[in-house]
Amino acid sequence: MKSGVGEALLEIRGLKTHFQTDDGMVQAVDGVDLTIARGETVGVVGESGCGKTVTAMSILKLVPMPPGRIVAGQILWQGRDLVPLPPEAMNDIRSKQIAIVFQEPMTSLNPVYTVGEQIAEVIRRHEGLGRRAALNKTTEMLRLVQIPNPQRRVHDYPHQFSGGMRQRVMIAMALSCDPKLLIADEPTTALDVTIQAQILELLHDMKSRFGMAVMLITHAMGVVAETAQRVVVMYAGKVIEEAPVAQLFGQPRHPYTRGLIRSIPRIDRAAANRSRLETIGGVVPSLLRPPPGCRFAARCPHVMAKCRDASPPLLEVGRGHKVACVLEQPEAVQ
Amino acid sequence: MGRSRPVSPAFEAWRRFRRHPLALVSAAVLLMMIAAIVLGPTLWPVAINDIDFSARLKGPSWAHPFGTDDLGQDLLARMLYGGRISLAVGLAAMAVAILVGTLIGAVAGMSRSWLGSALMWLTDLFLSLPQLPLLLLVIYLFRDFLKGLFGPEGGVFILIVAVIGGLRWMPVARLVRAQFLSLREKEFVEAARALGASKSRQVVRHILPNALGPVIVAGTIDVAAAIIAESTLSFLGLGFPPDIPTWGRILYDAKDYLDIAPHWAMFPGAAIFLAVLTINFIGDGLRDALDPRKVM
């Protein structure tokens, strides 16, 4: 299955990650297909709770496994299935092949070790460098992410950095072993608006320097429009649309995607029309006992009887454009 | 299609408590002990000070299920009597600790002035006091005086309850204050305030019921601690007068006869242990039932 830019690096097929809770089995991710090619930036969008973070955590098997479990599916990394991989092999992949940056920079760093120690730790683990060499490389990485005065700052503790700086540190840490894929899970959500732009700019710079593939998870459509080459839209644990970025914003096919795009506040339009902010009525269905049919049925303005029968499969409707909607099925190209 | 029955917080708490087998078993055992202590003397009408030298230091038998001491007195009867004292002291001391602690904690929690900090400083100060030495000191200094006022048993009872309770209110005060500090800013309190509720009404009707959870847990642990404190005092010979057979006192008498009559020490010791153990398990179950967010 080719997606355009390069060979497939990561192929997720039919991933299902469920969580055992007191009230029952929560089907957080329920049949997700996703592909990322070498050097590609894929944006994964959807509202809170749609399963984007769980998908990302499942890739690196960071989901807490007592309540969580990957119950089905394959995660193929360069052809190798990660799901049955034992922990030792998984540890070789983490941060070396696939790295991740989390949402909350304020709590993602260990408060009792210096920033330099925490970055050097990764480098020594994967690159086998000695203390001094690792420290030098660490300082270099800090300089790359534009932390001023890196030789001194490398010996500082996380609490001596601001939120934006800490996120830079996290990015430096993630990229220090030159991974092929960087997963950025809402990297700017917890930061001020002005810092958000800086961090996105930084990610862009790092991408041109290192050339890694990026899986950018966010709920902000505006961010995706600027940075991604391809977009995957998730809803209630499933992928409901996937397209190259221009096509997604130009011709969104799924009613949910259309609703998402329409709901982006547009200063120019609103000022002209004085119209209200568009919303999608209703709420996300419970993932404990999801409805049998399409999960968007309850909120869809075009819902039909057929929608409630079975969950529509993700089918290709154009070049690289896939949709999971009954409305689009007659046009489906098998 | 699912009907959701509205569940009260109390029922939810009971559901969570039910999930702890140890807590449930402990509750049953403790209830049996309390029943035995309360009903015992009517079901086992043997005098506690029937001296019978012919039966001294005998092990358990049908006539004396727990054996006898060096004066031939029946241990089961003495222990049932002593149990009442231990229970009374435990509950009374817990009440003192909870009352004082809640009062101080509530005032400190609601206060926005120097009073709050002053009270907390006082609490920290009391927390630094070495408990057992201070307990011993106060008993040493005030025992005769109170005996004169309230009679030997009454005086010692008041003294022990006051001092044990007086040294255990601090954790309660801290808990209550912490709860008040966080609850008084919550929206439902603001709503009450906006509706014109007076400060005391806010406290009593809105904040206090929500703060009670940890207080109940602390109270449970306090009963166990009070029982241990009282038996410790009696064991050291500084508790109730010698003719009152509290469990600690029985141990005090028994400790010199360990080699020839171990049963004499084992029964009261085991009783104290069992009472404290069951209370601790119940307290643990309650903690999870009333405040499930805390990972224990």
Added chain:
Amino acid sequence: MGSYLLRRLLIAIPSLLGISVVLFAVLALAPGDPFEELATNPAVPPEVRTALRTKFGLDDPIAVRYVRWLVAMLGGDWGFSFVSRIDVGALIMQRLPTTLFVIGSSQLLAILIALPVGIYAATRPYSLFDQIANAFAFVGFSLPTFFTGLLFILVFSIWLDWLPFVYRSDISATGWQWYLEHARQAIMPIAVLALFQAASLTRYVRSAMLDVIRLDYVTTARAKGLGERVVILKHVVRNALIPVVTLVALQMPAIFGGAIITEQIFRIPGIGSLLISSILANDTPVVMAVTFVFACLVVIFNLIADILYGWLDPRITFA
């Protein structure tokens, strides 16, 4: 760090003063005459008693008495024992090392037991090991120390005759024999205290570990490809230790209580048994001095805990 230490020291001083006020208040409010013991002693004529009263300023206003008492206490002038006429300070110094030795060793033993058990139980919560460890912990801190002590004596001294149950600080032996004898008699009291402490400490270690394990930076550590062992031992334990250290120091007052009891049971000549015997003998100066010493020890240990906390948590050292 320096300013933090200074602040903690400055807080310790009012603490000590506060405790001294409480102690003195208790003494001053107590009915009866601290010198009534002497009244019954025919060797002390009434004039001497009156002179003593004036010397000790018993008729001065209470504030003056407090200051004089405090100055005397801090200066080490603790008077003379009514019973033995020995200088109280010397008496306490003679017996303090034994108490410190027993408390110190039992704490060490407790930590050596509680740390590994608590850490391991936290990595496998609700497993069989965890449940058994938890049950043992409950049993451990529900057993009153005096009962455990008696049980130990019953089993190890009376039935098995392995260990002596009376402590003698003067053992007529040399070299290895001396150490062995000391160890033999010290094991039981130390074990009694250690068991009690280890029980509650295990639960706290487990609880602190569980609080840390679910934090974000632990996930980050795993995402770095470090093995679970390294994640736990290097990242989790280091953070979980911080509240545990504070707790150990805060529990000091309770440990002293336990030491008093074990000294009584095993007849160890420490300041705990001194307190009891002087209470029973109505020896007020000794009682006051020992209580004061206990209070000072608590303040000192709290200070040590603060220092350790400041050292372990860089957020305090590099504020």
